[in-house]
Amino acid sequence: MSDSLPSGSSPWVVAEQFKPAGTVVNIQEFGQGNINSTFLVTLDVVTDQRFILQRINTQVFQHPQLVMRNIRTYSEHVCQRLQTDTCQRRWEVPRVLLTPAQQDYWISPDGDFWRAMSYIETAQALQEITTPDQAEEMGYALGMFHHLISDLPAEQLADTLEGFHITPQYLQQFEQVQDTQVELTPEVEYCLQFIRDRKQDTDILETAKAEGKLQLRLMHGDPKINNILMDTDTQQAVSVIDLDTVKPGLVHYDIGDCLRSGCNPLGEETEQWEMVQFDLQRCQRILQGYLAVAQSFLTDHDYDYLYDAVRLIAFELGLRFFTDYLAGNVYFKVKHPDHNLNRALVQFKLAESIEAQAQEIHALIQSLR
Ligand code: GN1
Ligand code: MG
Numbered sequence: 001m002s003d004s005l006p007s008g009s010s011p012w013v014v015a016e017q018f019k020p021a022g023t024v025v026n027i028q029e030f031g032q033g034n035i036n037s038t039f040l041v042t043l044d045v046v047t048d049q050r051f052i053l054q055r056i057n058t059q060v061f062q063h064p065q066l067v068m069r070n071i072r073t074y075s076e077h078v079c080q081r082l083q084t085d086t087c088q089r090r091w092e093v094p095r096v097l098l099t100p101a102q103q104d105y106w107i108s109p110d111g112d113f114w115r116a117m118s119y120i121e122t123a124q125a126l127q128e129i130t131t132p133d134q135a136e137e138m139g140y141a142l143g144m145f146h147h148l149i150s151d152l153p154a155e156q157l158a159d160t161l162e163g164f165h166i167t168p169q170y171l172q173q174f175e176q177v178q179d180t181q182v183e184l185t186p187e188v189e190y191c192l193q194f195i196r197d198r199k200q201d202t203d204i205l206e207t208a209k210a211e212g213k214l215q216l217r218l219m220h221g222d223p224k225i226n227n228i229l230m231d232t233d234t235q236q237a238v239s240v241i242d243l244d245t246v247k248p249g250l251v252h253y254d255i256g257d258c259l260r261s262g263c264n265p266l267g268e269e270t271e272q273w274e275m276v277q278f279d280l281q282r283c284q285r286i287l288q289g290y291l292a293v294a295q296s297f298l299t300d301h302d303y304d305y306l307y308d309a310v311r312l313i314a315f316e317l318g319l320r321f322f323t324d325y326l327a328g329n330v331y332f333k334v335k336h337p338d339h340n341l342n343r344a345l346v347q348f349k350l351a352e353s354i355e356a357q358a359q360e361i362h363a364l365i366q367s368l369r
Contacts, residue, residue, distance in 0.1 A: 009108035011053055015041045017106040018097045018116035020048050027053070031125070032226060034332045035060050036244070040119065050119040051097060055112050056105075060331065061244060064113045066158045068104040071243045072096055073156055074218075078148045090231060091144060092120045092239040123229040123238050129262060133235070135282040139289025141228045141237035142220070142258045146251055147293045149218045154248040157218060161245060164221060165253040167202040167316045171195075174319055177326040187345060191322045194348045198315060204308050205252055213301040219254045221245025224261035224268075251298075252305055255290065256313030262286050264350050268317075271342060276349035280360055283310075287368055306365050311354045318347030 015024045022045035030040040030052065037055040056064045075093045082091060096104045097116040105115045129135050163169040174195060182188060208214045220227075222245050229239040263282045266272060287306075291298070322344035324331045329340055354361065 009110055009112060011039045011041070011055075014055075014106060014108060014114045015039075015053055015116075017099045017114070018051065018053065019043055020051070020097065021045050033242070041116075048118070050121070052094075052117045052119050053114065054116070055114050056244075058113050061160065063158070063160055064105065064115075067160045067244050068096065068115060070157045070160055070246055072104060074149065074152070074243060074246045077152045081148050081151070085148075089236060090234075090238045091148075092123065092229070094118055094120060094239065094241055094243065120229055120239055120241070122232050124232055125226045125241070126228045126230050126237075127226055128267060129225065129265070129282060132281065132285045134230070135262060135285035136289035137230065137235070137237040138225065138228050138258065138262045139286035139291075140293060141240050141289075142223050142254060143290040143293030144237070145220055145223070145240045146217075146254070146297070149246075150297050152218055154216050154218050157247050160247050161221075164245060164247075165249060165313070165316065166206060167312055167319070168206060170316055170319050170323065171199055171202050174323040174326075177323055180326045182326060187341060191318070191341070191344055191348060194352075195319060195322070198351075202312070202315075205250060205305060205312060208301070208305055209250060214250050214252065214305060216248050217251055218246065219249035219251055221247060221249060221253065221257075223254050223258045250309075251294075251302070252309035253313060255306060256309035256311075257317075258290070259283055259286055259310045260314040260317065260347070260350060260354075264346070266346075268343060268346055270346060273342060273345035273349050276346050276353065278310075278314075278350055278353040278357060280357055280364065283361065284364055284368075287364070291368055303365060303369050307358065307361050310361065311351060311358075314347050314351040314354055318344045318351060321347060 011027050012024060015027060022043040024041055025044050026042040027039050031038045035057045039053040040050060041053050042050050058064055061067050075095060078093045095118040097118065098104055099106050105113055107113055126134065220240055222242055223240060227240055227242040228237055229241060231238045263279045264276060265279055266276050321340045325340035325344060332340055334340055
């Protein structure tokens with residue numbers, strides 16, 4: 001899992017199964033995914049010249065056929081809705097490509113699970129936010145994503161990744177590996193202490209869900225910065241990609257994830273973890289962009305838990321990275337043995353900065369209600 005090259009079959013062989021027409025002339029590794037392996041395939045044709053080919057990590061996604069079914073249910077629904085919606089702006093949904101046998105996946109002779117998606121042209125993944133307008137666009141993108149599925153019943157999609165974003169379950173996984181022999185460096189001690197100090201309040205969203213205050217809806221699951229596509233001409237958001245975790249969940253997981261990703265100017269891969277801060281101005285613009293679209297379907301309770309969502313999802317991702325570090329880097333791809341430790345430190349510093357600005361964030365949410 002820590003290598004990004006295909007273990008068995010070559011993407012050149014696999015691309016033949018999905019190419020709509022023409023000859024494959026180029027294949028290159030693409031994106032920064034931490035789980036799957038992604039390639040951009042170029043064909044010698046004029047239309048649909050490029051497509052995305054992915055080998056799904058089936059250690060993580062153990063029911064990849066269900067993942068594909070979810071993606072198709074989602075994209076068919078949204079495409080239909082876009083035909084009737086009176087939205088004036090460009091909005092794109094990645095399409096699933098089929099094999100000659102009309103299947104939405106192909107299993108190579110060595111057992112790898114592959115699938116292909118259309119590539120959205122004249123758009124680029126947001127790599128970092130450099131202007132306040134981009135922050136607002138990021139929020140708009142998530143709002144639009146939620147808006148377009150707000151009338152698709154959650155039961156129509158399968159739970160393809162049990163426990164995903166259920167923070168108390170990540171805490172249990174941490175507890176199972178916390179006695180692993182590991183050198184107690186100051187960084188490791190900091191993480192251990194950070195988790196110890198917060199383990200009492202990891203179930204706030206799950207409790208609110210169980211009490212019926214927050215309702216199960218459909219979510220994206222991973223609306224981080226580089227899963228938002230911006231139109232290369234207008235610089236407006238045009239799509240949210242990476243649909244593997246579209247499934248029932250709380251919109252709070254998404255809002256929390258969008259903010260923890262968009263409001264960290266140093267980015268989640270920075271080595272300057274001690275400098276990481278949560279940027280309140282970006283938070284304001286992301287929420288404004290989000291609420292411009294989402295206000296219509298958010299309840300009072302939904303607003304009540306927005307602060308906890310941001311704090312919790314940053315903490316949770318830190319916990320997931322740190323647990324994986326202790327477990328020997330078996331889930332997230334790493335470039336070096338301490339990579340997940342460094343990523344955990346970044347998220348814990350971010351969570352600390354969110355906690356330090358709790359009052360301001362609460363006041364901001366209040367002003368936007
Ligand atoms: C993983 O594979 P990628 O980069 O799309 C992870 C997300 C994390 C993200 C952090 C299925 O997403 O939950 O937030 O890394 N996806 C899964 O960058 O665990
Ligand atoms: Mg993802």
